[in-house]
Amino acid sequence: MRQVPTSDASPIGIVGNGRVASHFRHYFSLLGVPFQTWSRQESTATPPDAFAACRTVVLLIRDKAIVPFIDTWPALRDRHLVHCSGSLVTPMAAGAHPLMTFGPTLYALHDYRAIPFVLDTTDTSLADLLPGLPNPWFTIPRTERAYYHALCVMAGNFSVLLWSKLFDEFETRFGLPRSAAFPYLERVTANLMTDAEHALTGPLSRGDAQAIAANVAALDGDPFQAVYEAFVRAYEKRP
Numbered sequence: 001m002r003q004v005p006t007s008d009a010s011p012i013g014i015v016g017n018g019r020v021a022s023h024f025r026h027y028f029s030l031l032g033v034p035f036q037t038w039s040r041q042e043s044t045a046t047p048p049d050a051f052a053a054c055r056t057v058v059l060l061i062r063d064k065a066i067v068p069f070i071d072t073w074p075a076l077r078d079r080h081l082v083h084c085s086g087s088l089v090t091p092m093a094a095g096a097h098p099l100m101t102f103g104p105t106l107y108a109l110h111d112y113r114a115i116p117f118v119l120d121t122t123d124t125s126l127a128d129l130l131p132g133l134p135n136p137w138f139t140i141p142r143t144e145r146a147y148y149h150a151l152c153v154m155a156g157n158f159s160v161l162l163w164s165k166l167f168d169e170f171e172t173r174f175g176l177p178r179s180a181a182f183p184y185l186e187r188v189t190a191n192l193m194t195d196a197e198h199a200l201t202g203p204l205s206r207g208d209a210q211a212i213a214a215n216v217a218a219l220d221g222d223p224f225q226a227v228y229e230a231f232v233r234a235y236e237k238r239p
């Protein structure tokens with residue numbers, strides 16, 4: 001059986017060449033953390049051969065491909081296997097979810113260093129899972145992983161849908177530049193970070209049923225009408 005290198009200075013194996021893999025490659029380069037890569041598009045060697053020198057292998061591939069990938073390459077099981085999915089829970093790899101959105105543009109070192117990792121294994125640290133990363137880290141129970149991920153998707157991804165809708169309508173319906181809304185977006189973000197309890201303004205916070213009804217009527221025929229109504233219902237039922 002292949003021996004796992006014992007030194008933490010061994011390179012970290014990175015599987016995949018998608019969004020997060022590209023960011024991790026860049027981050028590791030900026031940190032000076034050695035790494036080896038394997039992706040099905042770029043590599044001719046098998047993953048076990050590509051990662052022969054690696055003690056840790058991080059699987060940065062689509063969530064549903066992670067367990068089948070490990071099943072396909074059982075020789076990798078003597079590595080420390082780590083995945084970065086926010087929702088996947090499997091005994092085959094430890095979860096270390098970077099609480100961040102990774103777009104097509106690479107980030108600066110200080111931005112990467114600030115990203116918290118949320119682990120799903122209580123008896124380990126980020127230094128154990130991804131040696132050399134100085135990031136803050138937290139642990140939540142595996143049983144809470146699905147709820148945690150749902151919260152991340154709602155806050156991080158749904159807000160993007162809402163702002164993208166506003167940008168699109170500004171440009172196509174009103175002929176306004178999207179940048180007209182940037183100060184509003186920046187202030188909403190700043191107020192949320194400094195005083196979230198008082199960040200909500202507008203008809204919901206004022207209990208202005210007439211304005212809410214007018215908003216809903218104005219969205220007639222728009223798929224976001226149901227989104228507005230769902231937010232009103234959720235707000236009314238908040239604890």
Ligand SMILES: NC(=O)c1ccc[n+]([C@@H]2O[C@H](COP(=O)([O-])OP(=O)(O)OC[C@H]3O[C@@H](n4cnc5c(N)ncnc54)[C@H](OP(=O)(O)O)[C@@H]3O)[C@@H](O)[C@H]2O)c1
Nearest residue numbers: 016017018019020021060061062063065084085100101102
């Ligand atoms: N994107 C984010 O903002 C973000 C944030 C936090 C965590 N994550 C997590 O990070 C991981 C990677 O996400 P991503 O956004 O980087 O995904 P992505 O950009 O869609 O890239 C997916 C990668 O998976 C590879 N892949 C898919 N199926 C495969 C298979 N059967 N065998 C081998 N490789 C396979 C793809 O290769 P091909 O190009 O050959 O298909 C590609 O390299 C996921 O677990 C995700 O949940 C993502």
